[in-house]
Amino acid sequence: MPDREVDYLLIGGGLATANCARRLRSEGADGSIMAIGREPHPPYNRPPLSKAYLRGDELRDASLVLPRAWWEENDVELLTRTSAMKLDPDARAVKLSSREEVGFEKALIATGANVRRLRAEGAELEGIHYLRAYGNADAIREDAARAERIVVIGGSYIGTEVAASLTALGKRCTILMQEDVTLERAFGREIGGFFQAVLEEHGVEVHGSDELERFEGGDGRVETVVTRGGRELQADCVVIGAGVMPDVMLARGAGLDVGEGGGIACSARLETSVPGVFAAGDMAEYESVIHGRPMRIEHWDVAARQGETVALNMLDGAVEHRAVPYFFSDLADWTSMEYVGPGSGEPVVRGSLDDGDFTAFYVDHGRVTAALTVGRSDDLEHARRFIVEGSAPDRTVLADEDTELDDL
Numbered sequence: 295m296p297d298r299e300v301d302y303l304l305i306g307g308g309l310a311t312a313n314c315a316r317r318l319r320s321e322g323a324d325g326s327i328m329a330i331g332r333e334p335h336p337p338y339n340r341p342p343l344s345k346a347y348l349r350g351d352e353l354r355d356a357s358l359v360l361p362r363a364w365w366e367e368n369d370v371e372l373l374t375r376t377s378a379m380k381l382d383p384d385a386r387a388v389k390l391s392s393r394e395e396v397g398f399e400k401a402l403i404a405t406g407a408n409v410r411r412l413r414a415e416g417a418e419l420e421g422i423h424y425l426r427a428y429g430n431a432d433a434i435r436e437d438a439a440r441a442e443r444i445v446v447i448g449g450s451y452i453g454t455e456v457a458a459s460l461t462a463l464g465k466r467c468t469i470l471m472q473e474d475v476t477l478e479r480a481f482g483r484e485i486g487g488f489f490q491a492v493l494e495e496h497g498v499e500v501h502g503s504d505e506l507e508r509f510e511g512g513d514g515r516v517e518t519v520v521t522r523g524g525r526e527l528q529a530d531c532v533v534i535g536a537g538v539m540p541d542v543m544l545a546r547g548a549g550l551d552v553g554e555g556g557g558i559a560c561s562a563r564l565e566t567s568v569p570g571v572f573a574a575g576d577m578a579e580y581e582s583v584i585h586g587r588p589m590r591i592e593h594w595d596v597a598a599r600q601g602e603t604v605a606l607n608m609l610d611g612a613v614e615h616r617a618v619p620y621f622f623s624d625l626a627d628w629t630s631m632e633y634v635g636p637g638s639g640e641p642v643v644r645g646s647l648d649d650g651d652f653t654a655f656y657v658d659h660g661r662v663t664a665a666l667t668v669g670r671s672d673d674l675e676h677a678r679r680f681i682v683e684g685s686a687p688d689r690t691v692l693a694d695e696d697t698e699l700d701d702l
């Protein structure tokens with residue numbers, strides 16, 4: 295028998311959890327809600343960790359998803375520093391690290407993702423960092439303050455944002471990456487090249503088509519990053535942004551179905567293979583009605599909205615998660631992008647890359663599948679419509695600024 299029972303048990307203590315709790319209460323749910331999270335903090339937003347928070351421009355409380363007082367005021371029991379150790383789907387109960395066993399009526403699993411660690415000689419040296427939580431950002435900031443040269447490994451959004459933030463703090467940053475140009479894997483060579491040019495204009499050195507061989511150091515601290523291509527990059531501090539892996543340990547241990555993308559498989563309603571147990575955020579692999587296939591997406595907006603979809607379905611709704619995934623990223627105050635997708639194909643550019651004012655519509659087999667904008671947020675509404683409707687506008691017309699997107 296569990297030690298206690300709750301109506302809604304929200305496991306994860308991150309963004310999706312907080313949004314689920316908030317929506318449950320705003321929809322009038324009057325049952326008991328317990329949220330548990332491994333970290334010592336109430337749920338917080340991670341995007342500032344590579345941006346304003348890393349630069350010291352934002353304090354911790356500004357990045358909380360909900361004000362500290364919200365939890366008590368809304369009668370939601372928040373247990374921080376608490377892990378869910380074992381989920382028993384038959385008994386509908388979870389064993390916590392506090393040894394307490396909690397039974398539930400409905401549950402959300404939103405355990406997020408863990409950074410992908412690189413194995414290499416010297417990886418244990420001091421001064422080598424990953425970035426996922428407040429503590430990592432604090433440690434990078436502290437180390438960076440003493441460093442002159444910083445090497446960032448990875449040319450995707452964490453790597454580019456960190457390099458921009460630390461360069462803005464006056465550090466000499468070098469990006470080392472496997473891709474030819476930054477952000478190429480997500481946005482293609484042409485658009486990735488735009489962001490690389492912005493980084494280089496501000497003094498970031500970028501080495502593509504190369505990768506980490508080993509770290510060398512002295513007195514237990516990193517000093518050099520040696521690359522497969524034979525470069526020896528001086529480094530007083532290293533930050534690695536090499537992607538994340540969905541944290542499915544708890545769910546897998548409970549026997550929940552795992553998808554081909556490595557996330558926890560769930561329906562368009564975000565319900566897992568166990569009825570009444572839902573998944574959301576970075577570890578959820580859901581049947582996307584819009585894309586016609588299972589998707590797992592590691593974006594802030596997706597985790598936040600999925601948390602809300604789960605709340606509605608916990609309240610016996612029949613709500614499919616239909617939002618077109620949205621993503622944003624900033625390179626210091628140099629430039630920022632917004633993206634809807636995900637999609638593949640050739641970019642059709644409307645506007646000017648040289649002026650840093652454009653939207654790239656990604657067209658695959660004639661259809662718009664995604665769009666990235668710099669400075670033209672209004673275009674994203676049109677892009678969403680194209681994606682949902684499966685529109686196939688003429689490329690030349692799409693690129694022509696004299697055409698109103700409304701008319702397409």
Ligand SMILES: Cc1cc2nc3c(=O)[nH]c(=O)nc-3n(C[C@H](O)[C@H](O)[C@H](O)COP(=O)(O)OP(=O)(O)OC[C@H]3O[C@@H](n4cnc5c(N)ncnc54)[C@H](O)[C@@H]3O)c2cc1C
Binds near residue numbers: 311341342405575
């Ligand atoms: C540095 C950084 C910058 C980012 N910038 C952007 C950006 O600019 N734009 C964007 O769209 N996205 C960005 N993201 C991604 C975005 O923050 C994530 O997609 C989002 O946080 C996912 O929310 P989540 O609720 O799924 O997981 P999380 O917010 O990671 O929460 C999961 C929580 O579950 C806890 N947990 C795991 N297992 C257990 C367990 N067994 N018991 C209890 N607790 C457990 C974890 O410790 C964690 O606290 C960024 C991410 C990082 C790290």
